[in-house]
Amino acid sequence: xxxxxxxxxxxxxxxxxxxxxxxxxxxxxxxxxxxxxxxxxxxxxxxxxxxxxxxxxxxxxxxxxxxxxxxxxxxxxxxxxxxxxxxxxxxxxxxxxxxxxxxxxxxxxxxxxxxxxxxxxxxxxxxxxxxxxxxxxxxxxxxxxxxxxxxxxxxxxxxxxxxxxxxxxxxxxxxxxxxxxxxxxxxxxxxxxxxxxxxxxxxxxxxxxxxxxxxxxxxxxxxxxxxxxxxxxxxxxxxxxxxxxxxxxxxxxxxxxxxxxxxxxxxxxxxxxxxxxxxxxxxxxxxxxxxxxxxxxxxxxxx
Amino acid sequence: xxxxxxxxxxxxxxxxxxxxxxxxxxxxxxxxxxxxxxxxxxxxxxxxxxxxxxxxxxxxxxxxxxxxxxxxxxxxxxxxxxxxxxxxxxxxxxxxxxxxxxxxxxxxxxxxxxxxxxxxxxxxxxxxxxxxxxxxxxxxxxxxxxxxxxxxx
Ligand SMILES: [Zn+2]
Numbered sequence: 001x002x003x004x005x006x007x008x009x010x011x012x013x014x015x016x017x018x019x020x021x022x023x024x025x026x027x028x029x030x031x032x033x034x035x036x037x038x039x040x041x042x043x044x045x046x047x048x049x050x051x052x053x054x055x056x057x058x059x060x061x062x063x064x065x066x067x068x069x070x071x072x073x074x075x076x077x078x079x080x081x082x083x084x085x086x087x088x089x090x091x092x093x094x095x096x097x098x099x100x101x102x103x104x105x106x107x108x109x110x111x112x113x114x115x116x117x118x119x120x121x122x123x124x125x126x127x128x129x130x131x132x133x134x135x136x137x138x139x140x141x142x143x144x145x146x147x148x149x150x151x152x153x154x155x156x157x158x159x160x161x162x163x164x165x166x167x168x169x170x171x172x173x174x175x176x177x178x179x180x181x182x183x184x185x186x187x188x189x190x191x192x193x194x195x196x197x198x199x200x201x202x203x204x205x206x207x208x209x210x211x212x213x214x215x216x217x218x219x220x221x222x223x224x225x226x227x228x229x230x231x232x233x234x235x236x237x238x239x240x241x242x243x244x245x246x247x248x249x250x251x252x253x254x255x256x257x258x259x260x261x262x263x264x265x266x267x268x269x270x271x272x273x274x275x276x277x278x279x280x281x282x283x284x285x286x287x288x289x290x291x292x293x294x295x296x297x298x299x300x301x302x303x
Numbered sequence: 304x305x306x307x308x309x310x311x312x313x314x315x316x317x318x319x320x321x322x323x324x325x326x327x328x329x330x331x332x333x334x335x336x337x338x339x340x341x342x343x344x345x346x347x348x349x350x351x352x353x354x355x356x357x358x359x360x361x362x363x364x365x366x367x368x369x370x371x372x373x374x375x376x377x378x379x380x381x382x383x384x385x386x387x388x389x390x391x392x393x394x395x396x397x398x399x400x401x402x403x404x405x406x407x408x409x410x411x412x413x414x415x416x417x418x419x420x421x422x423x424x425x426x427x428x429x430x431x432x433x434x435x436x437x438x439x440x441x442x443x444x445x446x447x448x449x450x451x452x453x454x455x456x
Contacts, residue, residue, distance in 0.1 A: 008445065083423055106419035106443025125417050127444050191447055 004298050005112040005119045009130040009166045014173050017137060023293035023302055024138050024286070027062075031289065035301045036065025042095035043069035044087070045122075046078060046102040051262060052122050052132075055284070056099050059291035068094060085114050092117045097299060118298045126162050132261055133166040135290040136220075139283040140171075143257040144217055147171070151215050153179040156222035156242055156267060158188040163261045164222060168192055178203035179212045183238040185229055209242060214251050219244065221260040221267055221280075245269045249277050259283050316347075319366040321388040321395075322378075327351050329381040330361035332455045336377050336410055337370070344368050356384065372402075377410055379403045380437055381455060403434040411455055413441045414448035 006012070012020075027033070041060050045053055048071055060067045069091075073079055078087060084102070088111045091098055098115055100108055101122040108121035108128070123129040141147050152171060154164050158180050168178065168188075178196065180188045180203060187205065196203050206212050213219060224242055229235040243266060244258065257279040260268060264280070272278050296302040325333055327350050333339075339346055345366040354360035369389065378385055379401040389397040407429045413420045420427045420443055428442035437450040 010445075084419070085423065103417075104419050104422055105415060105417045105446070106413075106441065109443045110419045110423070110425060125444070127446075 004300075005121075006130050006294060006298060007108045007112055007119065007121045008128045009133040009170045012130070017134070017170070017173075020134055020290065020293045020297055021138050021141055023297055024134075024289040025142075026302075027289040027292040028286070031062050031292070032064075033062075033292075034064035035296050036060060036063035036299075039065045039096045039299070040094065041065055041067045041295070042091045042098045042100075043067050043122075044091060044098060044100040044102075045069065045071050046073045046100065046107075048072040049101050049123060051284075052101060052129075055287045056122065056131075056291055058288050059295060062288065063292055063296065065295075069099075084111060088115050088119075097295065120294060120298065123162070126160055128166055129162055130166065131287070131291055131294055132163050133170050134294065135283065135287040136163070136167050136259065136261070137170060138286050138290050139257075139259060139279060140218055142286070143279060144255060147174040149175050149177075150217040151177045151179065152218045152220060153181060153212055153216045154188075154220045154222070155181045155209055155244070156224050157186045157228060158182040158222070159186040160228060161222045164188075164220065165192060167220065169195070172196065172199050172201060176201060179206065179216070180204070181206045181209050181212060181242070183207070183224070183229075183234070183242070185231075185234060186224065207241070209244070210248065213248055214253070216252060216256050219252075219256065219258045221258060221264075223263070223265055223267055243267055243269060244272055246271045246275055249275055252277065315393055316345075316364050316366045316390055317393055319344075319364065319368050319390050320370060321390060322363040322365075322375075322382075323360070323386045323388065324354065324357060324384045325361040325363065325378075325382040326357050326384075327359035327361045330363075332381045333361075333363070333378045333385075336381065336455065337374070339363070339365070342368065372399075373404070375399075376402050376404045377407070380407070380411060380439075380450070380453060383437065403431055403437055406430050407439055409456070411439060411448070411453055413444060413446065414452040414454070415441065415444050415446040418444035418446065420444075 043056055057067055084107055092115045097118045099120045099122050103125050105125035105127040108124045112119040121128055158164050221244055226235050256277055258277055260280040262284055330350050347364040350361040351359045385401045387399040388395045409426045413427055429439035432438050432440045438447050440447050
């Protein structure tokens with residue numbers, strides 16, 4: 001990379017991904033390292049995302065760093081009409097790195113072009129959320145021992161699900177076989193199917209979750225939101241077909257793990273939480289290690 | 304090759320460029336992209352001319368104007384079939400077709416209303432992901448805009 005930012009998962013090569021995952025493994029073994037002593041990290045949340053913000057702030061704190069910022073745009077100068085460029089140029093004077101979440105797509109790329117300190121994208125609208133993708137990759141590699149030749153089932157909102165799109169792109173480097181389970185209205189967009197066709201990768205589409213779970217190495221669950229449906233009847237009809245229940249996991253492979261970017265609503269039955277194949281809470285913990293790895297790697301504190 | 308040009312439907316020029324096979328509906332966008340409204344040379348436009356391939360086409364004749372390939376290729380988004388005749392001393396000395404470039408800066412508008420380029424005054428930037436049925440991918444929001452939804456500034 002010419003500049004040390006993390007904006008899109010597609011900016012990272014396979015080697016860089018492995019570098020981050022190896023570093024994350026090191027932080028998992030030894031989470032408290034005083035590498036950010038005397039460093040100030042800005043966490044700019046132009047829209048609230050408590051989970052992502054706490055994960056970053058935990059990562060910074062475990063590294064002995066300080067953070068400044070805001071938790072939603074209403075408590076910042078943005079509400080007075082300041083442009084993103086002005087906010088970023090100002091905050092870059094106060095900090096060694098900017099971590100930002102913004103509802104507008106492409107905002108993080110633009111910020112990286114005006115900032116003199118590294119920018120990490122913590123989500124830009126429906127576009128990218130690369131630190132989530134890296135923690136997903138970390139969780140997959142940790143549970144499967146490899147990223148190569150896996151069967152991944154993506155379930156739920158595959159149309160708007162940003163985490164699905166980014167993970168799909170990243171996993172395309174590893175000869176993945178994809179299974180897409182979604183209601184008709186929330187199917188995986190054609191542009192991603194074209195992308196997979198070009199890479200020569202196999203994918204299958206299903207309406208029913210029961211059709212496919214037994215072959216899976218990973219089941220990646222996502223939330224289905226009522227407001228995504230143009231027809232509320234359609235939502236009522238389909239919502240229960242995409243709920244993962246304990247009995248559905250009975251004949252799944254021993255190595256299989258269930259992932260979910262969280263927060264969950266009802267798409268995974270709470271009984272599944274006790275199942276040893278449930279991995280989503282550990283996945284969230286892995287997010288802290290992965291973000292420690294990303295921050296220290298970008299700042300050049302870990303070679 | 305015989306380069307005498309008999310079929311052009313507007314009056315001939317001595318030296319310059321003739322841009323032919325522009326879809327009639329795209330003429331004004333081509334004028335805008337090439338900045339012809341700001342030139343002080345003699346320019347002749349013809350539009351709604353019959354064309355077997357395009358239905359109705361437009362033609363532009365520019366006296367004493369020659370384009371760089373990079374500049375002329377910008378019109379490929381609007382007029383992918385455009386042909387250029389370079390005229391010297393009333394004769395066609397060279398024929399060129401336009402090519403879709405690899406990247407496009409500041410001509411097209413990103414079709415994604417939630418894109419930062421539609422919210423702050425930023426020059427749009429795209430990579431061309433399909434040259435046949437032109438489709439462009441935004442450098443910022445990473446969304447693809449196809450030719451049917453493409454808006455030119
Ligand atoms: Zn865009």
